[in-house]
Amino acid sequence: MKLYYSPGACSLSAHIALHEAGLACTPMLVSTKSHQLQDGTDFYSINPLGYVPVLELDNGERLREGPAIVQYIADQVPAKNLAPANGSMARYRLQEWLTFIGTELHQGFGPLFNPATPADYQPQVRERLLKRLQWIDGQLAGKPYLMGEQFTVADGYLFTVANWAGFVRLDISGVKNLSAFQARVAARPAVQAAMKAEGLLK
Template identity: 60%
Template structure:
């Protein structure tokens, strides 16, 4: 398998999950500015949407969209318990968190990273993010991970999105439970290995 990724982008989530799963894979770096792969190839030929992540299977077929990718990976190694079994209420809860993260957190960072948005739009995005992060902080009270005591693919995605706070001057310390959670996930060996592979370890 190949994972097309860009350092610190949302592709960090399936990168972490692949390492948690213990599956063999190859990393292919993509420039989000030039839309070229590391060898100069046209990334639009890989994914017409133009963004990472992309998981390419050995037969050449490709899967896009992080929440779909991480669930597929988890289902290949059920013994790792990275996602509850399909059809259970617990799996629905996992999907609930993946959907919340992608729509209510991930996309709210777009104005903060793009020069196309003015200060007013950025301010609105920050206000929405603050409310959403406060909600997650509340939901994590008394739990190690989003689904309870066990790490899941939803945690890989939330960790990735929370890591962007440092780039846009949002202090996680204002939400103590969330800040502690971020450190807990960061300490996992698979997470450390993914960060190192992407050149993100300080």
């Protein structure tokens, strides 16, 4: 398999899932500015939408969209319990989390990364994001991970997106459960391996 990624982007979630699953995969670095691979290949020829992640399977099929990719990865190694069994209520809860993180957090950070976002609009974006993060903080009360005791692919996605707060100078020091969660996930060997692979840790 090949994972097309950009360092620290949402593709880190898939990278974490691969390391947690123990699956072999070739990382393919994509420039978010030039939309080219290191060998000069036009990334639009890989994904016409131009963004990461893309997981290319051994048979040449390609999967787009992080939540679909991480569930595919989890399902390859069910014994790792990175996702509950398909068809179970717990699996729908996982999908609920992946959808929330994607639509309410991932998308919510977008305007703060866009230099064209008007300065007078940014405070509204930050306030909305902080409210969503505070809600998650409450959901993490008394448990180590979103689904309880078991780390899942939703945790890797939340960790990835919540890390962006530092890049956009969004102060999340007041959300104590989330801060503890971030530190807990960052300490996982597979997460450290994924971050090292992307050059985010030395």
